[in-house]
Amino acid sequence: MRTPLIAGNWKMNTSRAEAGVLAGAIKAGSENFDHVEVLMCPPSVWLAEIAHHYVARGQFRHLYLGAQNMYYEEKGAFTGEISPGMVKEVASYVLIGHSERTHVFGEGPDLLHLKLHAAFEHDITPILCIGEDKRTDTSLRNLVHSLDYIIKDLEPYQLETLVVAYEPVWAIGSGTPATPDYAQEVIHTLRGRLTPKTRILYGGSANADNARSFVSQPDIDGLLIGGASLNATSFLAMCQAAEDVVLSDK
Numbered sequence: 001m002r003t004p005l006i007a008g009n010w011k012m013n014t015s016r017a018e019a020g021v022l023a024g025a026i027k028a029g030s031e032n033f034d035h036v037e038v039l040m041c042p043p044s045v046w047l048a049e050i051a052h053h054y055v056a057r058g059q060f061r062h063l064y065l066g067a068q069n070m071y072y073e074e075k076g077a078f079t080g081e082i083s084p085g086m087v088k089e090v091a092s093y094v095l096i097g098h099s100e101r102t103h104v105f106g107e108g109p110d111l112l113h114l115k116l117h118a119a120f121e122h123d124i125t126p127i128l129c130i131g132e133d134k135r136t137d138t139s140l141r142n143l144v145h146s147l148d149y150i151i152k153d154l155e156p157y158q159l160e161t162l163v164v165a166y167e168p169v170w171a172i173g174s175g176t177p178a179t180p181d182y183a184q185e186v187i188h189t190l191r192g193r194l195t196p197k198t199r200i201l202y203g204g205s206a207n208a209d210n211a212r213s214f215v216s217q218p219d220i221d222g223l224l225i226g227g228a229s230l231n232a233t234s235f236l237a238m239c240q241a242a243e244d245v246v247l248s249d250k
């Protein structure tokens, strides 16, 4: 049984005050969840403060903090980057290879591969994001090929711990999500390259209205949410949808 993970990626949003209010509301609202893991990924400059006031690493079984990105080196002359050791002090998860990192900042598969290993070495759970730019006849084959390349030498136990987020780029922030059937089909194929224990999320215009239709699919183990995670009410409604699906014995 895979515990659903509902992850909010706040991206480059929130002031310091807004981040505190949002984290506080999500913490309060997630106290009653027993069957889902709730994850907040705020901008890195707010991580330490949110960890200090609301979610210290390892404090809760159902509420976690994640970083949106990190570099793979331990320390040194890498202006603007944050290291795995820094992330580990405040967070349990890290997003690796979000499409905005690959498209806007040019991150490629070799870098993502190094970041994955660095996350495992520091006991940070990586959430590897992958998704096709356009839906074509070959997009699924290409997706499988890039997943295989990035995870090529992970140990079996690492493949079980890894979280993968399938995020079709055309669905991110567009208001047009994939259909749940299509997401299920792709995620089922990706699972064939991973393990039965690996959690695979869907991301791309997920919201409170469509959350249940995704998480009730047999292979979809949660959501990676951008826009709708900035509103505590809608984010918590999506967590509730996942909790309800578990309780209804998907």
Ligand code: PGA
Residues within 6 Å of the ligand: 009, 167, 171, 172, 173, 174, 175, 203, 204, 205, 206, 224, 225, 226, 227, 228
């Ligand atoms: P969205 O973003 O929910 O705003 O489409 C998803 C993501 O980029 O993780």
